[in-house]
Structures are given as structure tokens and as C-alpha cells.
Amino acid sequence: MPFVTWLKRHLVVIAGLLTLAYLLLPNVIVTVFSFNKPKGRFNYEWQRFSTDAWKDPCGVADMCGSLSLSLQIAVWATVGATILGTMISFALVRYRFRARGAVNSLIFLPMAMPEVVMAASLLTLFLNMGAQLGFWTILIAHIMFCLSFVVTAVKARVMSMDPRLEEAARDLYAGPVQTFLRVTLPIAAPGIAAGALLSFALSFDDFIITNFNAGSTVTFPMFVWGSAQRGTPVQINVIGTAMFLIAVLFVLTSMVVSNRRNKQKA
Amino acid sequence: MSTLTEAPPPLAPAEPAKKPPRKRGRFTPYWLLLPGILWLIVFFALPMLYQASTSVQQGSLEEGYKVTWHFATYWDALSAYWPQFLRSVFYAAAATVLCLLLGYPLAYLIAFRAGRWRNLIMILVIAPFFTSFLIRTLAWKTILADNGVVVHTLNSLHVLDLTNWLGWTAGDRVLATPLAVVCGLTYNFLPFMILPLYTSLERIDGRLHEAAGDLYAKPWTTFRKVTFPLSMPGVVSGTLLTFIPAAGDYVNAELLGSTDTRMIGNVIQTQFLRILDYPTAAALSFILMAAILAMVTLYIRRSGTEDLV
Numbered sequence: 001m002p003f004v005t006w007l008k009r010h011l012v013v014i015a016g017l018l019t020l021a022y023l024l025l026p027n028v029i030v031t032v033f034s035f036n037k038p039k040g041r042f043n044y045e046w047q048r049f050s051t052d053a054w055k056d057p058c059g060v061a062d063m064c065g066s067l068s069l070s071l072q073i074a075v076w077a078t079v080g081a082t083i084l085g086t087m088i089s090f091a092l093v094r095y096r097f098r099a100r101g102a103v104n105s106l107i108f109l110p111m112a113m114p115e116v117v118m119a120a121s122l123l124t125l126f127l128n129m130g131a132q133l134g135f136w137t138i139l140i141a142h143i144m145f146c147l148s149f150v151v152t153a154v155k156a157r158v159m160s161m162d163p164r165l166e167e168a169a170r171d172l173y174a175g176p177v178q179t180f181l182r183v184t185l186p187i188a189a190p191g192i193a194a195g196a197l198l199s200f201a202l203s204f205d206d207f208i209i210t211n212f213n214a215g216s217t218v219t220f221p222m223f224v225w226g227s228a229q230r231g232t233p234v235q236i237n238v239i240g241t242a243m244f245l246i247a248v249l250f251v252l253t254s255m256v257v258s259n260r261r262n263k264q265k266a
Numbered sequence: 267m268s269t270l271t272e273a274p275p276p277l278a279p280a281e282p283a284k285k286p287p288r289k290r291g292r293f294t295p296y297w298l299l300l301p302g303i304l305w306l307i308v309f310f311a312l313p314m315l316y317q318a319s320t321s322v323q324q325g326s327l328e329e330g331y332k333v334t335w336h337f338a339t340y341w342d343a344l345s346a347y348w349p350q351f352l353r354s355v356f357y358a359a360a361a362t363v364l365c366l367l368l369g370y371p372l373a374y375l376i377a378f379r380a381g382r383w384r385n386l387i388m389i390l391v392i393a394p395f396f397t398s399f400l401i402r403t404l405a406w407k408t409i410l411a412d413n414g415v416v417v418h419t420l421n422s423l424h425v426l427d428l429t430n431w432l433g434w435t436a437g438d439r440v441l442a443t444p445l446a447v448v449c450g451l452t453y454n455f456l457p458f459m460i461l462p463l464y465t466s467l468e469r470i471d472g473r474l475h476e477a478a479g480d481l482y483a484k485p486w487t488t489f490r491k492v493t494f495p496l497s498m499p500g501v502v503s504g505t506l507l508t509f510i511p512a513a514g515d516y517v518n519a520e521l522l523g524s525t526d527t528r529m530i531g532n533v534i535q536t537q538f539l540r541i542l543d544y545p546t547a548a549a550l551s552f553i554l555m556a557a558i559l560a561m562v563t564l565y566i567r568r569s570g571t572e573d574l575v
Binding site: 020033085 | 295302303306309314317320373385389390396397402403404408453460516547558562
């Protein structure tokens, strides 16, 4: 029976593709329902095709404001976490110092802690200090949980770097600053970029920690959460679809560019 | 792109075998560490202490709270909310097992069978991340709707009869049942399983498979004796990366579940943000933290991959 043999050989491929379909199905639904014209306040049931939401993406009160707030927080959190995280990674890989174990666990623990625990404990700190919840408390929290991810990404890259390259630069009379800017930084750049991208994605999409520490400030995920109770405007799906398309385009372009560069080198 | 696929890291990379050389500038490492570590101490470690202290305080919002070492809060919290704790563990464990069963074939496919499609599939695995996870979770309301295709199909295949009998669903619907919550948890944390699995599978030398075949191992035996054991680091960090966030999650239970599917995260959130009973909320969160840390430590010891942390 050739079909059974074929099935046996390709079983893992079929199972894998089914999982991929499971992963992508919600994105398909989000996209399709961005063209919906729902009857009530909720956009869960298909009624009829319409491009109204796409023509007026900011037609919902407060939504685009929350989107721009989320973008601002994500940018600053990325800048903060990337700088602090890169500094830590260089110290960890390049130097010997006391309390290395303590530093390592301080970086590992935030990644091994349920978000709700970090969120709740940070809120008790802010409450005890009498801090005004809002933009700054959200930013502080985001830098905190992005830091560890930057450190792991940059550390992996710096560790695989040949220290002799820097020694060679020094032998060729480059000063410490020049060596860092023209040798060390360019080599570490892919790791730093990966850490920064990850920070941006984590911060932009964070809900649980923001939910606890935002006060009455509304980021985009907070807006979506609120609308799940009050009524989901179609514009949410428009934003979701647009974000998806922009990100995929960005990734594809960077792939094409790096492919071309590799070919040129060869 | 290659950098992005490397990004979600296995829990922590191994330390370098050699000790790094001592350099000039004795204080340089401390200056480099200072701002970041200070940030983590003040906004990660210190809050844990504040939380511990809040959990043994008594008082009210109006009059303020005082530390009275009132440990009974822990006992009261546990006896009131043990069902939610238990439920969180069950749901998270179910989601973790499902993620492993669903994620392994896909990670295997990307690592060994995808060929030139590898990068494309990798992008498709990460791509959902680019749409806010709350929007994607809401999409499951449409997929699992009472008069939707999925529920109809399951109903006509009599699958719902079985799940009703098991208590996973109720009254011919999937939404607002444990099945919907576990389905959402599995969906949301699946990439965290696939990426570490892929990283460890990709490192396996393909010649080992050939060697197993040359020694008359059937494909299944090769998988059981060679591939799977070598992918253990990925399995361990994948299960941790899935189980930990799933156990503390309250988004899926809130959006896809009902009052009967509330998890411990939901309780902590309501106590903190709506009921404003800070001592109880802090005690619950502290118990969750201790339980997770104990589990993680035990699991890492048991699975023998000490180099993970």
C-alpha cells in the first residue's frame, strides 16, 4: 500500500504543518474580521464585508492615543533596556568580578518568575513609596523585565567573539574608544539588535505588568482588554492586521538584503 | 532574520569554560554592572521584600497598613483559594503537555525536513507575535463560538459528548469551559516551546541519524534512542518557558473562561486591583512565587541539566 508508506514517511511533516495552522488560524481570523460589519458592539460574528474600519482606523475614541503611548513606551523601554543590558553583558563576558553568581541569578530570576508575581510585587513597592502610577511606572517596569532578555541575547554574541580581534586593533595603535567603536561594537551589533527587537516586541505587547502598574493610563493592550468588556471595535483588528503586515514586510526585506550581501561577499 | 530566530533564548547560555582574563581597570566591571543591576535590585528584588512585608500586614485602606506578623493571612488565603491554585497547576500542566505534543513535530520539521522552506516556516512561527496577543486571544472567541464550525464538527463527531462526560466542556459549548482556557493557554505559549526545541534539535549532528540507521535502528527507534534524548535540554527549557507563564496567566481564563475556570492569576488580579485587599493578594502572589521556584529547582535537578541556569 503506497499511500500508507507515504503517510508514514510524512507523518511528522503533516503533524508539524497542522501545528503551524493552529498557530496561524487566529491571525487569519483577525485579518478577515477587520473587513467585517458587525451588528452589535462585539466583532465576534461574521455579518457582511465592509472596508469602513480600514478607511477610518482612528475612528474609535482613545484607541490611536493608546497606540501612540504604547509605541513611545516601547521605544524608551528598548533604549533603556538595551543600554543597561549591553553594559551588563560586557561585564559578564569580559571581566572577572566578585558576586558573579548573585548577578547571574538576578538576571535569570525575572525570566523564571510568573509575570503576575512581578507585577503585583512592583505595585506594592509603588504603593509604599506613594508613587503616581502612569507613564513612568510603566516605563520602569518595562525596562526591568526587558533587561534580562537583552543580557541573554547580547551575551551569546559577545561570548562567541574572538578577543584577539580587539588585541589586534590595539596593536595597530587604536585607542580604547576607537577599538570599542570600530571593532567591538560592530561585531556585537547583531546581538544588540536582537535584544533591542525582542525588548520592543515584549514591551509593546505587555499586558499583565502594565495592567497592575498603569493606574488610569491606557496603553494599547489595556485598550484591547477594556474593549473585551465594553465592545470590540473592528478597528482593533485593523491595527492588529497592519502591525502583522508591517512586521512581516520588515523581516522579508531584511532577509532579502542580508541574502544579497552574502552573495556579494561570495 | 537569523538574529531574530536566535532571540528567545534557552533559559541561560552556559558559562564559558575558561575564566575570562583579568583586564586593566579593576573597577570597570563594577561601573558597567552598576546601573543595570541597581535597576534590578530596586525594581525586581526590593519589591519582593515589600510584597513579603505587605503579606503580614493588617489594616485598611483608610487607616493604612501596619506590619503585625499576621501569618494567618497565608492560611486564610490558602484555605479560601486552594481550588484556584490546583486549577492553575492542572491547566498549566495540560497546556504544557499539549504544547510539547504539538510543538515537537513542528520543531522537528523545521530542523530536519523543511529544506529551503526552513526560514519561511520560522518566520511563520514568530509572525503571530507581531499582532497583540490579546487580539489573537479574542479571535478564539470567534473560532470556538457556539454556532461556529469547530463546535458543530465536534458535536457531530460526538467528541463533545466525551469531553462533557470528562468535565472539560459543558452543555454543547466550548467557550467558557476548561477546554477553551487550556486551548488558549496552549496557543499563547506554543512558540515558547517550539523555539528552544528547535534550537536543541538543530544542534544534533545529522550523521548520528545515519549511524543509527546503519546499525539497523528503525526510524522510531532512532527517534527514541538518539534524537529525543539529545533534545532534552530543549524539552526542559521549553516546558519551563511554557509552564511558568501559563500557571500565572489570567488573560485566557478571563477572556475564554467563566467564573468556574478562574485561575490563581485571576484571584491575585481581582484582589489587588478591584477588592484592594493587599495583604491577601500579596500572600497569594508570594505562595505562587515560592511554589514556582520550588518546582523549577526540583525539575532542573531531576532532569539533570544543571548547565541550564
